[in-house]
Amino acid sequence: xxxxxxxxxxxxxxxxxxxxxxxxxxxxxxxxxxxxxxxxxxxxxxxxxxxxxxxxxxxxxxxxxxxxxxxxxxxxxxxxxxxxxxxxxxxxxxxxx
Numbered sequence: 001x002x003x004x005x006x007x008x009x010x011x012x013x014x015x016x017x018x019x020x021x022x023x024x025x026x027x028x029x030x031x032x033x034x035x036x037x038x039x040x041x042x043x044x045x046x047x048x049x050x051x052x053x054x055x056x057x058x059x060x061x062x063x064x065x066x067x068x069x070x071x072x073x074x075x076x077x078x079x080x081x082x083x084x085x086x087x088x089x090x091x092x093x094x095x096x097x
Contacts, residue, residue, distance in 0.1 A: 003063055003067075004059050004060045005048075005051075005056075005061055006047055006048035007028060007045050007046070007048075007049035007060050008027075008028070008045065008046040008047070008048065008085075008087060009027050009028055009029070009045065009046060010049070025026055028042070028044060028045035028046075028060075029044040029045070030042070030043050030064070031045075032068075032085060034074065037073075037074060037075060038069060038074060038075045038076070038077045039072075039074045039075070039076050039077070040076070040077060040078040040079075040080075041064060041068070041076060041078065041079045041080070042080050042082075043060070043064065043079060043080065043081045043082065044081075044082045044084050045057075045060065045081065045082075045083060045084065046083065046085040046086070046087055047083050047085075047086055047087070048086075048087050048088075049086040049087060049088050053083055053086075053092055055059050057081045057083065060081060061079045061081060064076065064079055065079060070095060
């Protein structure tokens with residue numbers, strides 16, 4: 001999903017627990033279920049804050065549908081997107097005084 005502005009990766013999961021971290025420099029996690037000539041996609045990604053989440057995920061959905069069709073010839077009938085994190089431009093640091 002590096003082609004979509006403001007979209008980053010999701011942490012890997014083991015037994016439902018996040019391992020590693022969500023990072024805008026990583027890629028989104030995508031899994032596909034293919035049946036005949038159609039595919040259903042399940043996507044886990046993070047979004048840069050304050051980008052509008054709805055518009056960003058719709059852009060990602062359209063791009064995925066286009067790219068899967070272009071590369072595989074499959075028709076994508078469904079793209080489920082889970083936003084796993086929102087990232088700020090600067091990291092917030094906390095100190096105890």
